[in-house]
Structure formats: structure tokens, C-alpha cells
Amino acid sequence: MDPSLARKLLAAVRLVNGVLGLLAPSFLLRRLGTDPAVDRSGYYPFRMFGVRTIVIGADLLLLQGEQRRRAVRLAVLIHASDTVSAATAGLRGDLPRKPAVITTAISATNTALAIIATRE
Numbered sequence: 001m002d003p004s005l006a007r008k009l010l011a012a013v014r015l016v017n018g019v020l021g022l023l024a025p026s027f028l029l030r031r032l033g034t035d036p037a038v039d040r041s042g043y044y045p046f047r048m049f050g051v052r053t054i055v056i057g058a059d060l061l062l063l064q065g066e067q068r069r070r071a072v073r074l075a076v077l078i079h080a081s082d083t084v085s086a087a088t089a090g091l092r093g094d095l096p097r098k099p100a101v102i103t104t105a106i107s108a109t110n111t112a113l114a115i116i117a118t119r120e
Contacts, residue, residue, distance in 0.1 A: 003120035007060050007072060010079075010113040013106075014057025021050025032103070033096040060117075075114035083107035 020028055025046035026036040034042060056078065059071040086107050090100025 001116050003117050006113045007117035007120060010075060010110060010117060011057045011060035013110060013113075014053045014060070018050045018053030018055075018057055021046040021053060023050070025050070032099045069118075069120075072114065072117045072120065076111065076118065079107055079111040079114050083111050 017028075025043045028046055029036045029039075029042045032042075036042070056071065056075070060068070060075065063071050083104060086095075086100060086103040089095040090097065090104060094100075095103065
């Protein structure tokens with residue numbers, strides 16, 4: 001895959017997930033197997049996650065030169081840690097099995113995109 005395309009795909013994933021986290025946390029909570037009508041405790045962290053994710057997604061699209069290269073290198077660390085966190089949540093039973101597998105796969109795909117983007 002072309003590194004520039006990988007960077008842009010990763011930015012798109014970040015922007016979509018960030019906007020969902022910020023504006024529609026209940027949608028994401030339901031995908032994780034939580035009923036937001038019963039437990040709204042995930043709203044705050046999803047909104048924080050959303051803001052962070054929008055900013056780092058925009059960085060991949062808007063920054064140039066060394067600043068962009070740094071953002072891409074940090075993307076590897078960010079998404080690798082997200083992958084480990086999702087897998088750990090599944091193994092510990094913090095997430096139901098299916099959402100844990102899905103979130104781990106998505107995060108691993110994002111990590112792969114980030115690694116490919118470092119070749120740009």
C-alpha cells in the first residue's frame with residue numbers, strides 16, 4: 001500500500017471515530033455491549049477520546065514536513081498501545097468477547113496503517 005494513502009486512511013478512521021466519540025458516545029457504547037440508558041459512565045471518556053482523536057487525525061492531514069513525520073511516528077505508538085489495551089480488555093473480561101475481538105482488530109489495522117505511513 002502507498003504510504004501516503006495509509007496516512008490518509010488512518011486520518012479518516014481517526015476523524016470518524018473522533019466525531020463519533022465526541023458527538024455520539026452512546027453509539028460507540030452500544031457497540032461495546034453497554035446499554036447507555038443503564039450506564040452512562042462511558043460518555044465522558046468517549047468525549048475525551050473523541051477530542052484527542054480528531055486532533056491527531058487532523059495532524060496527519062494538515063501538518064507538513066518534520067511535524068507530519070513526527071505525527072506519523074507517534075501514530076505507531078498510539079495505535080500499538082490501543083491494540084494492547086483492547087486485547088487486554090478482552091482477556092480480562094472487561095469487554096465482551098465479540099467487541100474485544102473487533103476493537104483489537106481495528107486497532108491492529110490502524111497500527112499497520114501507521115507503520116506503512118512511516119515509509120512516506
